[in-house]
Amino acid sequence: MVLADIPERLLMGPGPSMVHQRVLDALGKPLVGHLDPAFLSLLDEVQAALRRLFGTDNEMTLPVSGTGSAGMELCLHNLVEEGDEVVVGVNGVFGTRMAELAGRLGAEVHRVEADWGDVIDPAKVAGALAACRSPALVAIVHAETSTGAWQPVEEISGLAHDAGALLLLDTVTSLAGCPVQVDRWGVDASYSGTQKCLSCPPGLSPVTLSPRAMEKVASRRTPLGTWYFDLGLIGAYLGGERVYHHTAPISMIFGLAEALAMVEEEGLEARFDRHCTNHELFIEGARALGLEPLVEEGKRLWMLNSVRVPEGIDETGFRQGLLARHGIEIGPGLGPLAGGVWRVGLMGESSRRSNVERFLSAAAEELGRSY
């Protein structure tokens, strides 16, 4: 094994983000069993902290045993049935993925498109809903990790509910980095990931579902096509009965518990302010280097910054240089943005003034420009 050869990195890509030593220590704690009273009590605390973070009273709020995409899978498997009409906002990788999975689950998918880097227009969602007979679900991405666009939610939520549909919101990259208000916004289901603004390693997906979403799950016409993501069975483990479903990823839950404790110690407002401030610092410095933001002002995420690759610069070579000579990881563009942008993450522990400065200084050196 080459574990000893794993180098030190400054993680400024689209995730995973840097993980604090306290969380690493929690991960390395000796285990207890998944039915141990002490573990179940910790899991209760984790669920309560996730409710505070999501801004919700939803009983069904839990860390799913898989990465962020597993949370997407759980939500769509439980909420979508064959023949359901599902409206999906598609303006990047993750909306595309929801549309793809909803289609695999037999839904009649109505795609509402926007350019990659732009946000979904509520008027187009209204149009798609009007074209449906009885829409079951509207699904959008709050923070499109593949582009850096920040989607306003409330107007689309109102449209979904007026049409009798549930609203599913991808908060993989937004949660713990900017406000997420599940109850206030009328979000019926949301999934996130631990490796972004929570600064915990990848491997868990915080998920929350409203009572209305759970009614839909309980009144399905067709059986679920999954066992691992069966919310009824998972609920029986999390609820009072504590019926064994699968072995919870104990160590990852330890890490998440510590990460959530750190979020609460910092305070959400202070954490959001930090993400905002370091984003502004980044944009200012990036512009000074000739790196123009992809997303227009007012639509930019604080935690994920896409900047255009300047004319004449080798996209891959720049990233390889940053990694090899400066130990800094950033991300490439995906899909239509491949080769055209770099994605710089300022998520959780990675969102520090010193990291922004280290990136700008290294980027200046690689680009041969002054900063």
Add this chain to the structure above:
Amino acid sequence: MVLADIPERLLMGPGPSMVHQRVLDALGKPLVGHLDPAFLSLLDEVQAALRRLFGTDNEMTLPVSGTGSAGMELCLHNLVEEGDEVVVGVNGVFGTRMAELAGRLGAEVHRVEADWGDVIDPAKVAGALAACRSPALVAIVHAETSTGAWQPVEEISGLAHDAGALLLLDTVTSLAGCPVQVDRWGVDASYSGTQKCLSCPPGLSPVTLSPRAMEKVASRRTPLGTWYFDLGLIGAYLGGERVYHHTAPISMIFGLAEALAMVEEEGLEARFDRHCTNHELFIEGARALGLEPLVEEGKRLWMLNSVRVPEGIDETGFRQGLLARHGIEIGPGLGPLAGGVWRVGLMGESSRRSNVERFLSAAAEELGRSY
């Protein structure tokens, strides 16, 4: 958070097992990205070590990003299509689960039953296959964690192949504790878990699929009903293309890499001998205490021992006493065995002479018997 209140436990239940400090240290190592060349190289090493452990040359051998049940989900989702005839051996919780999931996926499920604690009779499998028009898959459990029964594989494998079916083998509890010979036995797909004899925390499922199984995946008539477990997409990340699919659980892979290194340092034969020896020591001591094995001799697993609850003893009270007064976790019976047996795990790091002695001494005290 009550993380500081998590007590020390000796884990002798059906999993998770004890985790060595070296593996805990690996889990607590600072992260790198999932597309970092150093991480991809480690992942290659992990895949190679898993091939050696499974006894296979299968290219498609990988740690699935979820617990053992996620491995089951991946195998069945990819290998089963609506209308397929699937023969499932059902003699405990995990055979029951495979039958249930295959049914949810639209398969025509032929259940071959045996008493819980017994093994599946090849003659009954032959009968079930004979009743099929064109069986697609036979699925059995190598080591039934819910009972402690050890299933012989080779005869059933021959029957499956003679009938033109693939063989799926659950090795969640057997892998790294007793011989698993995927290629020699003609197993086409197998899934395991990290939290049993590998002595790594729960959260990954080692899986392997034969070229013949991958042909079936490639020639499916119907689309997959999952995105997270889509082997085609996962293969594009693992293979030369390194296309992003989902963010691999970095820290868990670090832990698995170290656990696999420890397995290879000990050597498979020595490791199996250790599991066998400690099992024999356990059975002898348990009998001396009046704890009779559920499973008859010759069919008993080395790593999971079910013993009958003696007349007049409070099943739950005994386990609670072991946990509260001695810090030892064991498992209860499940399904028809609930209340009737205890399950004592001797898996990986938990399979130590000192642990057997500590359990027997504590059990003697709780039972008020001499040992």
